[in-house]
């Protein structure tokens with residue numbers, strides 16, 4: 050499209066971004082979180098504009114060290130398949146590269162062909178798949194969090210036998226990134242790391258989610274008995290608080306059957322995701 054430009058979003062655009070997202074999907078989560086993304090420190094929010102009208106948007110962030118994150122790509126239904134999604138993504142990659150990003154990640158619904166073809170054509174690679182599952186509330190299980198010293202947990206996280214990114218017992222979102230010290234520091238500060246009593250498994254809940262509203266486990270690694278203890282511990286918390294428990298995990302057979310045994314709901318059709326990744330430094334000559 051000749052008369053289309055991509056520029057930084059401003060808070061004045063918030064309402065129009067909201068309208069854009071809701072055109073296609075009245076339940077879209079992006080309008081709710083867009084102002085939070087706008088207020089973030091290491092974020093970049095871009096909009097595509099044609100004839101004064103906002104027809105596309107995207108957000109990215111340097112999430113930890115040199116790891117970047119992309120989310121919220123939306124193009125108005127009337128303007129799709131004209132290269133706008135691609136241009137937004139390229140502009141975002143360029144911004145994040147200039148902000149110090151090296152590896153960029155995103156999650157895409159496994160059946161979202163439009164989005165997958167957009168990134169694959171830009172030379173993103175499929176890194177892994179994960180499944181989102183929810184547990185039915187139960188108040189019966191009462192496994193209490195165990196306190197471990199910071200040093201012991203760090204050893205556990207960095208220890209080769211159970212490093213999430215190597216063993217891939219289960220992981221999702223930021224934890225499969227480099228598990229940088231910065232990320233781990235934040236997790237400690239926010240008390241989002243939980244370790245099994247045998248010290249052989251750990252789980253991390255989302256840094257941003259309010260545990261009084263939802264418990265969202267974004268990374269788990271370790272050996273089966275410890276993982277089972279952790280799952281039961283979160284189920285107990287969720288039951289007590291009366292909140293939803295969401296677990297994102299790899300397709301690992303052992304882990305999935307453990308969740309079946311604990312009567313987690315089977316994954317929904319839209320609960321299958323692809324993690325995609327691109328090394329920005331390989332392609333920075335494009336910018």
Ligand SMILES: CC(C)(COP(=O)(O)OP(=O)(O)OC[C@H]1O[C@@H](n2cnc3c(N)ncnc32)[C@H](O)[C@@H]1OP(=O)(O)O)[C@@H](O)C(=O)NCCC(=O)NCCS
Nearest residue numbers: 122123124129130131132133134135157162163164166167
């Ligand atoms: C995903 C989305 C942003 C793509 O925007 P877009 O402007 O149509 O994308 P582009 O025109 O740049 O298309 C990029 C490539 O993907 C392909 N593509 C786009 N839509 C497609 C579809 N529905 N099915 C198959 N391929 C598709 C295009 O053909 C193009 O390849 P080409 O260059 O070989 O023709 C848009 O479809 C959208 O807003 N979808 C709803 C929201 C969403 O799913 N966002 C992503 C969340 S992760």
